[in-house]
Amino acid sequence: MSVVIALFLTFPLASRSAGQTVVDFRDAVRTSEPSLMTVIVDSVDAPPDPNAAEDVADAEPPRGRRIEILRPDGQPLNRFRDGQARRLADTRPAPTTSAAFAVGDSIVLAFVGGPVQVGGAVQVGGAVQVGGAVKSVTVQNASGEQAEGTVVALDYVTGLAAIQTDLAPESGLIVSAAETEPGMPVIAAWIADQGLVTDSGMVSTRPVATGSGVGTTATIDFGAGRQMTGAPVLDATGIVVGVLVPSRNGGLVCARSTHVLRLVEAAIAATPHDLKRxxxxxxxxxxxxxxxxxxxxxxxxxxxxxxxxxxxxxxxxxxxxxxxxxxxxxxxxxxxxxxxxxxxxxxxxxxxxxxxxHPDQRIAQNRPDGGMLPSQQAFELRDGQLFPMEIDPNLNPFPPGMRRFNMDELFREFQAPNGPRWRVPGPDDGN
Missing domain, CATH: 2.30.42.10 (PDZ domain)
Known part of the structure; x- marks a missing residue:
């Protein structure tokens, strides 16, 4: 393992010298770069909308009552163009990307956000379950080469997965068994479209409870840049001291290296297994x-x-x-x-x-760029414990009592101050 180059500046202080170290991360980055990878997570398709027509683009304008937005001159503001309906929003979860890094000759770690579906069921670590959020994972190295990966163990708390792939380098990064300390300089590194990206920071707290859902985590002050989910957090010698994962209360938090070591042990065990909340x-x-x-x-x-x-x-x-x-x-x-x-x-x-x-094994979701978060399962509290609730996706979300309001009369004539006038065409206004 390469030794970090440090510059020591000496200042006289009360008849003795005090030193300040300026950390140089270049050797750490050079050492870790061959082990940095990317994982593309393809989510299971969202269920089709039974109310959506097969060919929405060629559909006729809706008939019957509708709300028209009128400009101050009385002209409609939302008239359909060329007699075509607006396209419905695509609810299919978009593939997400996670930074990844190798920890052995065949294992890489990345954030996947849910169990992996195999056929009609979900298989992770040899256990088959019903449902799931991930359809496949693809591993990509810095050169752009891709290979399909197999999840052998999943941590349901951090969302990190141990993925087996032939694309992993012969040797991976070393994971620390020690805790981070306040004042410790660290760097996050990952592979993006522009190539290698790094962002340095400093550990500002000991692992403390923050409500992240991941457990006790250390706070790290990074620069103004945006870090990537799944990126390893390295010390000045290139050893992994944590991994950036989504928090249940938003943003990214640094999952401790002890979580990483536990996941690796679960993956290389004689019988690989998942880690449950x-x-x-x-x-x-x-x-x-x-x-x-x-x-x-x-x-x-x-x-x-x-x-x-x-x-x-x-x-x-x-x-x-x-x-x-x-x-x-x-x-x-x-x-x-x-x-x-x-x-x-x-x-x-x-x-x-x-x-x-725990009955709630949901993993904090990493919001894809420009995408939507997949729908979450609901739970109810009975006798102090949470139990899953089955929710019909086709169920009308509005209470039946709301249908008693005459929406036509409510919106018949509504004029916003200095704005457009809303009008619902009456029965004699045609379709």
Whole structure:
């Protein structure tokens, strides 16, 4: 591994010298560039609209009641041209692109945003499931060569996938097992249309709970540029210390290297497997870590957690408020056992909690350029737990009571101040 070149500037200070290091990332970038790749994720087609005609472009203008927008001179503003209807918006999810990087001679890591469909079902890590969001993944190197990839393991929390491909270089990047520290200089690197792109930054916080849905994440101050989803975050020697992934509250966050190592281990295991979001089954009172309710049959109930317990620590993480507990659980995965230190009255107890699988396994979506986010599944809360709800895509979203309003009369004559006049043609105005 190449050693980074550093420039040391020495200043006299109170009869002793203090040094300031100016980091040079060029060797780190040169070392990592051969391992940088791109993954193109093709999503499953959206279901067809049963109300849309097969040939919309040649359709006649709609007949019956309609709303016309009139200019101040009375001329229609939205008259159909040449008797043709407007085209309906294409609801098919557009392919998205993720930065990727190799971690071995056949494995690359990238953000895919959902399980991969194989035939009529979804197969990830050997497990077949119904439904899914991804149809295929294509791996592309910096030279533009492409090859189909196979997802062997998926982390449902970060959305990162381990993809097997013959296009990966013989050796990949090294992933750090250590945590980032505040003040640590880092750089994000990825391959785009213009070639290699980098953006340097600095770690400004320790891993903390931010409500991202990914768990505890470190805040990184980058420049004014826009980073790419899936880009590795490297230290000054070119070692991976994190990966940029979408956050559930918008934007990108740096998923810790521990998540990456866990995914690689799941991919190269004798039986590759997915990493699922875990559920503990407790509710809090306000923002404090005081347990208000324990869901029946949950992991918390089986571990002996009771309402009124004050959670003080989860594994090595000291707990200050409820968001810390949520983040600590998000750092873990279903099937993992956590050690919780709770205060119950004047007793301090240590309880082992094995997380169950969370019913909401949605992955934060990376909005494609110029595209729309795929529709999300809805959930309902029953007995303190979330349960999936089946939603009919053809169901009228408006309550039946809304149809009692006479929209024709409501919009018969509406004049916006200094603007166009809205008019709904009456029965005698023709079609």
């Amino acid at each position: 875990g559920l503990i089954g407790i509710q809090f009172e306000g923002s404090g870590p005081l347990v208000q309710q324990v869901s029946p049959g949950s992991a918390a109930e089986q571990a002996g957690i009771e309402p009124g317990d004050l959670i003080q620590q989860v594994d090595a993480m000291a707990i200050r408020d409820a968001s810390d507990v949520v983040a600590a659980v998000a750092d873990a995965r279903a099937g993992q056992t956590l050690q919780l230190v709770v205060l119950r009255g004047d007793q301090t107890l240590t309880l082992s909690v094995t997380l169950t699988e």
